[in-house]
Amino acid sequence: MNEELKQAFREKEKLLIQQLNGLVKRYYFKRHVQTKEKWFAEEYDEYLNSDKWKRKRLKVLRRDEYLCQACSTRKAVQVHHKSYRYVGDEPLFDLVSVCIECHEKIDYLKELKVKGEYILADYLE
Helix, strand or coil: CHHHHHHHHHHHHHHHHHHHHHHHHHHHHHHHHHHHHHHHHHHHHHHHCCHHHHHHHHHHHHHCCCECCCCCCCECCEEEECCCCCCCCCCHHHEEEECHHHHHHHHHHHHHHHHCCCCHHHHCC
16 A cells, blocks of 8 residues: 555656646746847847848858849848847858848748748749
């Protein structure tokens, strides 16, 4: 009987530890998201006007030979973040040269995806 109680206690303890770990992960993720949102609201535009970004942007445009990597037909004049995971300290592989038209389309499709209205086939040419 004593062993059965110990086993039941261990199982309950294990479950509670897993739940606690989940809560801790969610808490730190929420803090991370809030920090990023604050950074975007307060500092993103400033970053895009910085010499650091301008140098990185130029490297990407040169790497891609000023050709839009989305349509491969128009001149690229902008640089798109594939993700914002590293924003502010982006590796070059996370950036791509695009024309204005494709950049607008990419941003529009991303917005639809966030809203849950994203159906790629509806937007292909």
